[in-house]
Amino acid sequence: MHLRRFFAVLKARNLEFWRDKSALAWNLIFPVLLVVGFAVMFGNSNKAEFKLGVLQQAATIDMQSQPFLQTRYLEFVPYADLGQALKKLQHHQLDLLVDFSGKRYWLNDNSAKGYLAEKLLLQQLPDASKETVSGRQIRYVDWALPGILGMNMMFSCLFGVGYVLVRYRKNSVLKRLQATPLTALEFVSAQVLSRLLIVLLIATLIYVGCDLMFDFVMLGSYTDLLVVTVLGAMAMISLGLLIASRSRSEELTGGLLNMASWPMMILSGVWFSLEGAPKVLQWLADLLPLTHLVAAARAIMTDGATLADLHYPLSVLSVMAVLFLSLSAWLFRWQGDQR
Structure with missing residues (x-):
């Protein structure tokens, strides 16, 4: 050249x-x-829609396994990696993360949508244990x-x-x-x-x-x-x-x-x-x-x-x-x- x-x-x-x-x-x-x-x-982050993560090993979610999964107008995404799911929750890319087998859930304490999603979850699983994360909203x-x-x-x-x-x-x-x-x-x-x-x-x-x-x-x-x-x-x-x-x-x-x-x-x-x-x-x-x-x-x-x-x-x-x-x-x- x-x-x-x-x-x-x-x-x-x-x-x-x-x-x-x-x-x-x-x-x-x-x-x-x-x-x-x-x-x-899309500047308003408090739209009336919710995206929830489900912690499980399977690639697809059995929607009949839990009554909460049949709730309308909620989007459920499966996650096998807890760390990856928590990072998304930390940045408000998930509103709530649920582990049905362990009867526990994770919530971003700075998320208004997460607060409302938690209320919906507790109506079906009132005895679920709660853990919180925090992070800047994406x-x-x-x-x-x-x-x-x-x-x-x-x-x-x-x-x-x-x-x-x-x-x-x-x-x-x-x-x-x-x-x-x-x-x-x-x-x-x-x-x-x-x-x-x-x-x-x-x-x-x-x-x-x-x-x-x-x-x-x-x-x-x-x-x-x-x-x-x-x-x-x-x-x-x-x-x-x-x-x-x-x-x-x-x-x-x-x-x-x-x-x-x-x-x-x-x-x-x-x-x-x-x-x-x-x-x-x-x-x-x-x-x-x-x-x-x-x-x-x-x-x-x-x-x-x-x-x-x-x-x-x-x-x-x-x-x-x-x-x-x-x-x-x-x-x-x-x-x-x-x-």
């Missing part, structure tokens, strides 16, 4: 992006508007922030790389570059690094700006969050390169990019947790890079997880990045498939 040629392409791509004022403004303003909108719509906007930032990164990575590559190919820019000493590796590497730097800078600006307004919960390490962000961005940039590696059609590429982005936006835990969802949906979500990016970032921010705790999502993101990048380099064509 010739570094001079590499940095020339990197500089040209960065200047092209920053000079496109409308695209730059959209990348900065849209996620901020989403965060503000969710903060307003608001919905705190929970949703990693998903919103991840979604913005996804669109920037996929469309910012895919459309640009197809436009270059359609306008014969790649054909002219092919006539220079620039290699495909230098060109693709410059595109990856350029988009990675842009994504990281925009995500940082959005996070800092929104944090000044809402004071987000951050229990983990910013260094760990940076590592997760880089791996997630690399995986999605590589996916965008793979999709656009051969096509000359903007319509086809746009359809393929939408086909990749919409399942991620729906199934990756951006807007709602997939806990308790059918196993087939959880399995499909596990195939998407945004799922692992959002889960790892959310675990760091709201649970205080470290990189050692996140070996599975980090491993999956690393494998995806290497696999997608290798396939895109193998399939890459300067002029694309001929019509």
Whole structure:
């Protein structure tokens, strides 16, 4: 790789992006508007709905085993790990945790919803023993922030790389570059690094700006969050390169990019947790890079997880990045498939 040629392409791509004022403004303003909108719509933490954890080893709950489990308008989620369930209760992500076999329950003494859920439980189990935990509330906007930032990164990575590559190919820019000493590796590497730097800078600006307004919960390490962000961005940039590696059609590429982005936006835990969802949906979500990016970032921010705790999502993101990048380099064509 010739570094001079590499940095020339990197500089040209960065200047092209920053000079496109409308695209730059959209990348900065849209996620901020989403965060503000969710903060307003879901700012009230005392909604009349309850999410209760059930401590048990089985993966599913037998709703007929206890009369309380048949109470309407309550959501029950099974947990085999007491520590994990207590951490969610501590951060108000559960309203109550119940162990029916041991006739005991745990309550966050700072939760208004937990107080009401306790009253409902004691009507059915008046002799259950009580234990309490405490911790700062994780608001919905705190929970949703990693998903919103991840979604913005996804669109920037996929469309910012895919459309640009197809436009270059359609306008014969790649054909002219092919006539220079620039290699495909230098060109693709410059595109990856350029988009990675842009994504990281925009995500940082959005996070800092929104944090000044809402004071987000951050229990983990910013260094760990940076590592997760880089791996997630690399995986999605590589996916965008793979999709656009051969096509000359903007319509086809746009359809393929939408086909990749919409399942991620729906199934990756951006807007709602997939806990308790059918196993087939959880399995499909596990195939998407945004799922692992959002889960790892959310675990760091709201649970205080470290990189050692996140070996599975980090491993999956690393494998995806290497696999997608290798396939895109193998399939890459300067002029694309001929019509």
